[in-house]
Amino acid sequence: MEVRTRFAPSPTGYMHIGNLRTALYEYLIAKSKGGKFILRIEDTDQERKVEGSVDVIYNTLKMTGLKHDEGPDVGGEYGPYVQSERMGMYMKYALELVEKGKAYYCFCTKERLDSLKENNEHGDAFARYDRHCLGLSKEEIEANLAAGKPFVIRQLMPREGTTSFDDAVYGTITVDNSELDDQILIKSDGFPTYNFANVVDDHTMNITHVVRGSEYLSSTPKYNLLYDAFGWTAPEYIHLPPVMRDAQHKLSKRHGDKSFEDLINEGYLVDAIVNYIALLGWSPSDNQEIFTMDELIEKFDIAGISKSPSIFDIKKLTWMNGEYFKMMDFDKYWDLAEPKLKEAVKTPGVDLKFVGELLKTRLETLNDIPSMIDFIDELPEYSTELYIHKKMKTTEEIALSSLKLTVPVLEEQTEWTNDALYERLMALAKDNGLKNGQILWPVRTALSGKPSSPGGATELAVILGKDETIKRINKGIEMLEEKLG
Ligand code: GLU
Numbered sequence: 420m421e422v423r424t425r426f427a428p429s430p431t432g433y434m435h436i437g438n439l440r441t442a443l444y445e446y447l448i449a450k451s452k453g454g455k456f457i458l459r460i461e462d463t464d465q466e467r468k469v470e471g472s473v474d475v476i477y478n479t480l481k482m483t484g485l486k487h488d489e490g491p492d493v494g495g496e497y498g499p500y501v502q503s504e505r506m507g508m509y510m511k512y513a514l515e516l517v518e519k520g521k522a523y524y525c526f527c528t529k530e531r532l533d534s535l536k537e538n539n540e541h542g543d544a545f546a547r548y549d550r551h552c553l554g555l556s557k558e559e560i561e562a563n564l565a566a567g568k569p570f571v572i573r574q575l576m577p578r579e580g581t582t583s584f585d586d587a588v589y590g591t592i593t594v595d596n597s598e599l600d601d602q603i604l605i606k607s608d609g610f611p612t613y614n615f616a617n618v619v620d621d622h623t624m625n626i627t628h629v630v631r632g633s634e635y636l637s638s639t640p641k642y643n644l645l646y647d648a649f650g651w652t653a654p655e656y657i658h659l660p661p662v663m664r665d666a667q668h669k670l671s672k673r674h675g676d677k678s679f680e681d682l683i684n685e686g687y688l689v690d691a692i693v694n695y696i697a698l699l700g701w702s703p704s705d706n707q708e709i710f711t712m713d714e715l716i717e718k719f720d721i722a723g724i725s726k727s728p729s730i731f732d733i734k735k736l737t738w739m740n741g742e743y744f745k746m747m748d749f750d751k752y753w754d755l756a757e758p759k760l761k762e763a764v765k766t767p768g769v770d771l772k773f774v775g776e777l778l779k780t781r782l783e784t785l786n787d788i789p790s791m792i793d794f795i796d797e798l799p800e801y802s803t804e805l806y807i808h809k810k811m812k813t814t815e816e817i818a819l820s821s822l823k824l825t826v827p828v829l830e831e832q833t834e835w836t837n838d839a840l841y842e843r844l845m846a847l848a849k850d851n852g853l854k855n856g857q858i859l860w861p862v863r864t865a866l867s868g869k870p871s872s873p874g875g876a877t878e879l880a881v882i883l884g885k886d887e888t889i890k891r892i893n894k895g896i897e898m899l900e901e902k903l904g
Contacts, residue, residue, distance in 0.1 A: 451716050459490070515649070524552060582643065815902060829843075837877050
């Protein structure tokens, strides 16, 4: 049988990390088995609908490469793929269950139902429907319908025993049937309830695997009783634990956690985000961490999904993002980096490509670019203590004498390239019995005014050009002389 998975988002706003993970796992399950990945928009709850969120869904799937084989925009033989456009088809299925004696009309008024709640012996919110309308005769039903009385259709649930299903992640889940209410399938406005539409849609779209959040675990037995009532085969269920901010709290946009869009705006790469999200709850049998989409398709298996909640670790994602920059083809990187560099550097004549090359292996996110190279346009204020570096064996005194040695040498230097400058400074160190770092660290510091920079002394000198380089070194000398008196 062809594997068919579906991503069934409700268009209620942003693309949350958890939703994207659901989509990704659906996609990977389908593609790893040569199957189809379907997009269905579950927009029956019009009140929760947020303008523009369907576009967010399309955009995210497009950007992440989770290409759906069927869906509202691409069509397919099981459409329509937008739930609100399927409204006409559910009643027929509900009536089929009425016919089979598995569901029944209920004409109870709101007042009557409310009074059931009030008289609820446990005094809690859950008051089971008392099946007042189950005993109505055919004639009574006909008469009520003819009189235009509002009605709902309820499923006749078992009251004895238990209902179980096997979840691929959580194992066997069992509920006591005595806890189940005769759930409403069709509401008084004639529209299906969310659960009913979801089941009918999954069945009529031939869905074989359902991946969704563990918040649905407890209602899944009810879904399965519907499949049973129809005599349909239920799909395989794969419920996913929540994505957490920390050990106690779920990731939540409302509490400031980032959505997919936020991460993109903060300079994270789509491929790195997808790679990271794949590992939020799934691990391969080996320790591989960096995956292309093709590798994910090849390696992904349901058995590798864990039921312990995973914590969204932005540090790990940031690290991974840096790895993606390192691996990236230069031209692709340049397309992304050039606009940021142009924005960040206003000094004319700077070789931005050279700067870009230096950044490529040091960058974690695109948004790091401005702060990494802000020293190019203007030397920041800095403390002479930056000249002290234990490993480089420099002190302020050594820095002062080293900088003084470099000025005449650099003034004479005609070939202003990284290699030539490096060679010249090395020779200078050697001639003066100094360690390389005792020349390079002071120069690097004088040129950047920062504890770290995207390049060493001679690379910074190339970026800044001869005049600015000498000017900044002289400034360093002045500062150190003032400090040391
Ligand atoms: N529309 C539901 C949601 O966005 C999905 C439910 C399901 O996948 O069955 O949470």
